[in-house]
Amino acid sequence: MTRALWFLICLWLPLAASAEPEELNHKILTFDELKDWETDDHDAALEVFLNTCPDLADPDWGSLCALAQQKPEAKPFFELFFRPVLIENEKAPLFTGYFEPELQGSLQPDARFRYPVYRQPYASKISDQWLTRREIETSGVMAGRRLEIAWVDDPVELFFLQIQGSGRIKLQNGQTIRVGYGGKNGHEYRSIGVELVRRGIYEAHQVSAQVIKNWVRRNPIEGRELLFHNPSYVFFRKLTKLSSSAGPLGAMNRSVTPMRTIAVDPAYVPLGAPVWIEKEGDGPLRRLMIAQDTGSAIKGPQRADIFFGTGDAAGRAAGRLRDPGRMVVLLPIQRAFATLPEITP
Template identity: 70%
Template sequence: MIGALRSAVLAGAVLMAPLSGAGAEPVHEILDFDQLDGWSKDDHAAALAVFVQTCPDMGDPDWHNLCALAQQQPPDSARAFFELFFRPVLIRDGADPLFTGYYEPELDGSRYPTARYRYPLYRMPPEAKQQAQWLTRRDILTGDVMANRGLEIAWVDDPVELFFLQIQGSGRIRLPDGGALRVGYGGSNGHSYRSVGVELVRRGTYGAHQVSAQVIKNWVRRNPDAGRELLLHNPSYVFFREVSHVATHLGPLGAMNRSLTPLRSIAVDPDFVPLGAPVWLEKDGAGKMRRLMVAQDTGSAIKGAQRADVFFGTGDVAGQAAGQLRDRGRMLVLLPIQRAYALLPDGA
């Protein structure tokens, strides 16, 4: 899946091989819209509706002006709007393209501990906010540093799902009375994520092609003692905050502090892609995807000019789809015309 709200490693990065060629000087190439595979078949009005949700937060004058125009466009002129005021820019930094998926998990839980709901979601302790690196996951979960401090937001019934909730960085807790509460990223202990999927491959438990979030969950549940120790292999620990101001029918908040839209919002590397920019995605592999997205989120595993994480929505079905996505392809950033041409070597 973070910038302000989702700095945990995303589910698509449970098993992440290093990308080749990363760190090269970026190369920019401007393409025509007729060079975008499937461009004419997309629902540009849907993409425009997502773009206008966050473009008011883009401070630069050229983006601000285009946002004002976007807000005046009827749905049937969406494609013409993008073609008239933007140019598709292919940015390459030497790294292999990689597209993964993320989602908003739903867990069963309670605001109070019970025999069933025994695993707490914590707010960030004040002392952890004052340190770049605090206690490890093992220290937090096996010691008593969090006890009797009133830092619990809720308790859930499954420590494995809680572990993956921390990877996603946000989610919903279904309550026994039929209600729900939403939690968002509230900080971390400052330790780098260590992949439990990579660890299972290192041990020879699975081949690299076999590991997924669901495979890891199943293995931990079949091997409770060893599974508990496996999860402690990751020293990173994510704290939460309750998110009460977002309507239940809307998606979780992304790095721009606006709700994400399934299959239209993506997480990107803001070193290459401006947050709020439209991004044309050509994802290959199973379930080939050709659509206009909007860069509304970030993630610590999302690094590189051709790296993106597609938001799939909320719940188990979205999670299964997101967990299966790990494909190549290409993406192009739609930039205001003058800004696009200023990236070329001669500034043309």
């Protein structure tokens, strides 16, 4: 993310970094300790694993991918060659959701379609920190550069397209354009959900994507200023080789799969690894997912974003999700034991 999807709708999480050394706890579990492990569709998880495992360069992963390509029985495959590793720090576990939005658009601007979806300008590629969101949208700096991929009819949906990092633009002639993450302006993401809470407009538990969208639309002047609170700006690229039935591209530059792909923090979870999730809250979810994506707000070993799919229904479901639980990464056996601290006499 890249996002490729940066996907994400954890809109009110502040980003913070600690100067203190981080304390991590690694614990190897048994598969019997994974809630409802026996009842999952392991074959479905294996298919998703196969989508990205050829890109895993390390020899232990490469060997397991080669074996997986022979289509073994899925559940014994995971149980024989992996060990579940629980990695924790002081932060509470949190699951959120993301999706691929669909916007209405046009290849030409008019009175309805006035908001451009831009490719990345060269100047921003050679600068660590280019113009802010406000400057890009109000200064006229983008005019005449022929960087417009399309124009859409809703600036709020365009803002959320940038948060998700990829999406579909449905044209009036019935055709659809797929767009993916193409770069950014170098400014740090600032959560507009956090800002609404700071202003006292909502309590933290009330904030969701739909709540934010509704508030911005009810308050167009203040709403535009709220969007400018986030100086980060995402540019896109047109995806011409992605079939209409495939999911959007994740951080591994492969299509992600609804309810089997998660975005993780690759500082703790290897991209491409199987991850067992135990999401609590409304509609508990126990499922073997594959870590195929990342996100700017996905920080920590117990932080994950679940991909819900494409369109409004997926967006509503993703926007409601904010639940506790735990996630356990499945690592090749030797790699799993290598995570344990050395015991000194």
